[in-house]
Amino acid sequence: MRKKIVWLLVSVMLLSAVAFGGCGKKEVTAESLVKEANENMEKAKSYAGDMDMQMSMNISSEGVAMDMDMGMKGTIEYTAEPEIFHMKGTMDMSLLGLSMDMDIYSQVEDDKAIVYMGMMDEWMKSETEVDESNMQELYTIAGDGKDMTLAEETEKIDDREVYVLTTTITGEEFEEIMGVMEGMTEGIDEMNWSDVQANVTMKIYKDTVLPASVSIEMSDSGEGIESEGVTVKFNSISVVMNYTDFDSVDSITIPEEALAAQSVDSGDILDEEESILESEVSETETEAQ
Structure with a gap:
């Protein structure tokens, strides 16, 4: 009888250990990781x-075609x-x-975002409505x-372990993202993105459950943009x-010259960017001659 009681107690203890040992483990899924990462952000x-x-x-144009690459690299920082x-x-x-x-700064005040853009020692300032689909998010x-x-x-x-999550997004979602980067994608809203898909990869730090990186890759945009006899295809x-x-940037100071810049419409900034680029092209052509 005593042996039976001992074995019964041992069995209960083993079952309890297995049961309670699994209680503290939470299943990691793509949905749970994204939810927690967004909350932590x-x-x-x-x-x-x-x-x-x-x-x-x-x-x-007129049967003559050429390839062109365009890129933008930079450091980013953000304070809540x-x-x-920036x-x-x-x-x-x-x-x-x-x-x-x-050099670009964007400060949110109430429901407006004030954007300061500096190029070639010149600053421009514009005001837009706050859009949730912005680069910092x-x-x-x-x-x-x-x-x-x-x-x-993983x-x-x-040396930091990261989870890797992947998905594809529709052309419409991709177009919304590209619309945020108007400075590089002027005229992009004229394209038909309905048949386009883009691959998205998101990496999340395992130790903090915060985003480590987000990448979006698209190849072959299908139809291009045609304007005045010139066709541009991505x-x-x-x-x-x-x-x-994270949590290491104490503050971001917007330069005085940026704060003092003249306010212009967003469309005027794009026109100014185009003018500056045309000026740069002319100077480069002159130097090449």
């Missing part, structure tokens, strides 16, 4: 990182209080070897995570945003 006071956007396009986003980088165009430094492209696939194996970024577009540090 909402709590983050600041972050820093970098962005890399590359485009490859084909330009044709006050809500300011990107400093360089825009490059393979055509004639053009390169131009850019590119990580939200994952949505609720229900349509994402979680890789079986990867490492600078062969590929790549956008990569890396989040390298």
Whole structure:
């Protein structure tokens, strides 16, 4: 009898250990990771990182075609209080070897975003309505995570383990993202993106459950943009945003010369950018002669 009681107690203890041992384990899914990462981003006071956007396009006119690559790389930083986003980088165009430094600040006040853009020692200021689909919140492209696939194996970024999630987005969703980057994608709203799909990869730090990177890759845009006999077709577009540090940026100071800049409409900024690019092209052509 005593032996039976002992074995009964041992059995109960083993079953309890198995049962309670599994209670503390939470199943990791793409949906749960995205949900937690978004919640943690909402709590983050600041972050820093970098962005890399590359485009490859084909330009044709009257039977003559040429390829051109265009890219923008830069560092990014963001603070939640006050809500300011800052990107400093360089825009490059393979055509004639053009390169131009850019400095961009965006500060949210109430329901408006004031954007300060500096190029070639000139500053411009514009005001737009706050749009949730902005660059600093590119990580939200994952949505609720229900349509994402979680890789079986983790990867490492600078010795830190990361989960890898993938999905595809429709041309309409891709167009919304590209619309945020008006400075590089002027006229992009004229394209038909209905048949386009883009691959999205999101990596999340395992230790903090915060975004490590978000990348969007699209190849072959289908129909191009035709204007005044010139057709522009995008062969590929790549956008990569890396989040390298959180809660380390104490503050972001907008330069006095930017604050004092004359206010212009968003459309005027695009016209000014085009004028500056044309000026750069003319100077480069003159130097080449």
